[in-house]
Amino acid sequence: MSLLSLPIRLSVAAPAYNEAAGLEAVIADWHTFLVAQSAVAEFEIVICNDGSKDATGAILDRLTLSYPQLRPLHFAGNQGAAAALNAAIAATKGDWVLLMDSDGQFAIQNLPDMLAALSRSGGQAAIGIRKKKDAAFAQFGSWASGLACNLVHGSRLKDFNSAFKLVWGPALRGLGLEAKGMNYSTEVTSRLLERGIIPVEVEIAHRPRTTGVSSMKLVRGAAHRFLFVLYIALRQLLLRLNILVRPQP
Numbered sequence: 001m002s003l004l005s006l007p008i009r010l011s012v013a014a015p016a017y018n019e020a021a022g023l024e025a026v027i028a029d030w031h032t033f034l035v036a037q038s039a040v041a042e043f044e045i046v047i048c049n050d051g052s053k054d055a056t057g058a059i060l061d062r063l064t065l066s067y068p069q070l071r072p073l074h075f076a077g078n079q080g081a082a083a084a085l086n087a088a089i090a091a092t093k094g095d096w097v098l099l100m101d102s103d104g105q106f107a108i109q110n111l112p113d114m115l116a117a118l119s120r121s122g123g124q125a126a127i128g129i130r131k132k133k134d135a136a137f138a139q140f141g142s143w144a145s146g147l148a149c150n151l152v153h154g155s156r157l158k159d160f161n162s163a164f165k166l167v168w169g170p171a172l173r174g175l176g177l178e179a180k181g182m183n184y185s186t187e188v189t190s191r192l193l194e195r196g197i198i199p200v201e202v203e204i205a206h207r208p209r210t211t212g213v214s215s216m217k218l219v220r221g222a223a224h225r226f227l228f229v230l231y232i233a234l235r236q237l238l239l240r241l242n243i244l245v246r247p248q249p
């Protein structure tokens with residue numbers, strides 16, 4: 001039986017680090033879109049400010065006056081995007097959770113296509129396939145690690161590392177996520193597959209950043225991603241060998 005029954009109770013969850021330049025416009029856009037959506041009965045926007053050094057935190061707090069659905073969380077110091085997203089996910093209450101970045105690169109207008117795909121598949125997760133607008137090096141890293149993760153999981157996902165996902169809330173909140181830095185998209189996909197949840201994929205619009213800077217430190221980011229993929233591979237091996245307890249779906 002499909003878990004999706006319209007209209008949904010939706011939580012949007014996102015990390016934010018030094019996004020002061022674009023954040024207000026991004027939240028206004030999400031809010032305008034969501035209030036007009038007949039497929040969305042009620043919604044909340046949970047954004048974790050990851051110890052930003054700019055006005056991100058103050059902007060979030062001020063915007064709660066205009067948008068009662070906005071629920072900011074604040075880290076005192078910078079912990080990394082995954083830690084911030086995990087805190088946001090843990091605070092969500094919706095039946096379905098839309099994972100986003102807060103830099104405006106993902107268009108919330110893709111939501112109806114994700115819902116349509118979920119309704120066709122009857123599954124618990126949808127992933128937005130990006131038409132890549134990132135720098136070539138970042139694209140290569142994403143392609144290579146996606147290929148490795150697909151091999152490890154025996155999956156054939158076209159965009160393993162896309163951060164834009166719509167996931168059944170109880171399943172997402174139970175994933176036991178551990179990543180801290182920039183590997184959150186890879187980890188969520190891997191943990192879903194680990195529990196037998198096979199995401200349906202949907203082509204989405206992915207825009208270049210218009211404000212702020214991607215703080216992806218290229219070389220360190222690539223090294224961390226490589227180590228993280230090794231961890232995923234080792235973890236899957238230990239699960240297969242019954243050396244680790246397999247998490248229940």
Ligand SMILES: Nc1nc2c(ncn2[C@@H]2O[C@H](COP(=O)(O)OP(=O)(O)O)[C@@H](O)[C@H]2O)c(=O)[nH]1
Binds near residue numbers: 100213216
């Ligand atoms: N780069 C970076 N982004 C963070 C951090 N904490 C939270 N984020 C958020 O994570 C998301 C993705 O970051 P971004 O730099 O755009 O990565 P990219 O899209 O992969 O180039 C954005 O919403 C950031 O605001 C952090 O410590 N560093």
Ligand SMILES: [Mg+2]
Binds near residue numbers: 214
């Ligand atoms: Mg980005």
